[in-house]
Amino acid sequence: MATKAHPDTDYTALPELGADVFTAPLAKPAHVGEDWIEPAQTDYSSEDHQVWDDLFKRQMEVLPGRAASAFLAGLDKLDLSRGGIPEFGELSEELGKLTGWSVIPVPMLIPDHVFFWHLANRRFPAGNFIRTRETFDYIQEPDVFHDVFGHVPMLTDPVFADYMQEYGRAGWKAMRYNRLKSLGALYWYTVEFGLIEEADGIRAYGAGILSGPTEAKFAVEAKSPNRIMLNVDRVMRTDYVISDLQPTYFVIESFEDLYRQTVERDFDRLYRNLAPGFTYANSAVIDVDNVINKGTLEYHLRGGRGSGAAPV
Numbered sequence: 101m102a103t104k105a106h107p108d109t110d111y112t113a114l115p116e117l118g119a120d121v122f123t124a125p126l127a128k129p130a131h132v133g134e135d136w137i138e139p140a141q142t143d144y145s146s147e148d149h150q151v152w153d154d155l156f157k158r159q160m161e162v163l164p165g166r167a168a169s170a171f172l173a174g175l176d177k178l179d180l181s182r183g184g185i186p187e188f189g190e191l192s193e194e195l196g197k198l199t200g201w202s203v204i205p206v207p208m209l210i211p212d213h214v215f216f217w218h219l220a221n222r223r224f225p226a227g228n229f230i231r232t233r234e235t236f237d238y239i240q241e242p243d244v245f246h247d248v249f250g251h252v253p254m255l256t257d258p259v260f261a262d263y264m265q266e267y268g269r270a271g272w273k274a275m276r277y278n279r280l281k282s283l284g285a286l287y288w289y290t291v292e293f294g295l296i297e298e299a300d301g302i303r304a305y306g307a308g309i310l311s312g313p314t315e316a317k318f319a320v321e322a323k324s325p326n327r328i329m330l331n332v333d334r335v336m337r338t339d340y341v342i343s344d345l346q347p348t349y350f351v352i353e354s355f356e357d358l359y360r361q362t363v364e365r366d367f368d369r370l371y372r373n374l375a376p377g378f379t380y381a382n383s384a385v386i387d388v389d390n391v392i393n394k395g396t397l398e399y400h401l402r403g404g405r406g407s408g409a410a411p412v
């Protein structure tokens with residue numbers, strides 16, 4: 101009989117789901133296996149590569165002075181400015197030398213437990229496809245530009261790289277406590293939309309901020325959003341929107357501080373005390389908050405995306 105991996109201690113084999121570790125199934129395309137890895141990266145057209153180059157150029161016009169230094173250093177270390185959609189094999193080779201991570205192609209959003217399993221093994225699942233000109237400004241599904249440009253440079257930072265692996269390891273426990281949404285909020289407010297205090301001011305390290313020009317400006321310098329120091333107990337109770345700019349961003353002092361607040365703390369007690377849903381609205385400022393600046397929320401009060409409100 102095949103031995104079954106124990107989700108909290110053995111990260112080598114994909115654990116089987118059961119009544120205690122359950123996530124909603126996603127329709128798996130027939131050409132991928134249980135690991136959801138694409139047999140090969142897409143054979144991109146020259147237009148696909150051109151879309152990448154244009155997205156890259158647009159980001160480089162806004163990121164200096166707004167992106168975290170770890171991110172900009174990562175772009176450099178991986179030579180991501182050389183043009184065209186990176187080949188994942190070559191990219192993994194370079195990244196592997198730096199922090200032991202690799203990048204694997206996946207077709208779309210993959211099930212939570214598979215996503216966690218890859219992260220726990222220092223494999224970053226990246227969307228294979230690239231957006232088109234029609235969806236140039238905004239897509240909801242993560243494509244290769246969001247995943248590779250936005251996430252992969254941060255994986256060159258040794259502390260952040262460890263945090264990502266530990267996040268993957270943390271997933272199954274959260275599932276057993278039925279608190280995946282709470283852990284998901286932590287991912288959202290750090291990995292996707294995190295800000296960091298640097299000597300020259302606040303900078304972005306979250307991939308959702310760094311992969312688009314509007315949010316890069318909005319998150320770092322607009323008057324609308326709240327900017328609050330990260331507090332894990334608070335963030336894991338906070339709702340989030342996936343379809344618009346964030347009303348609130350959470351700020352870390354350093355990646356070491358993020359690591360201390362999360363990896364070096366046992367979440368069991370926290371999970372036991374968390375309500376199954378969210379307690380705080382994504383625009384709320386509450387008593388315990390260490391507020392850097394309280395936003396006007398003007399953008400959201402005017403109706404947000406689709407209303408024509410300026411992201412100010």
Ligand SMILES: C[C@H](O)[C@H](O)[C@H]1CNc2nc(N)[nH]c(=O)c2N1
Pocket residue numbers: 206208209210211212215225226227242280283284287
């Ligand atoms: C909560 C969980 O970490 C998150 O929703 C996962 C699920 N599956 C994913 N799948 C892909 N391809 N990319 C992602 O960022 C995620 N995120």
Ligand SMILES: N[C@@H](Cc1ccccc1)C(=O)O
Pocket residue numbers: 263266267270273286362363364365366367368
């Ligand atoms: N230390 C957390 C795990 C964790 C690591 C990294 C990020 C988030 C959570 C736990 O005991 O569950």
Ligand SMILES: [Fe+2]
Pocket residue numbers: 242246247251292307308
């Ligand atoms: Fe992402």
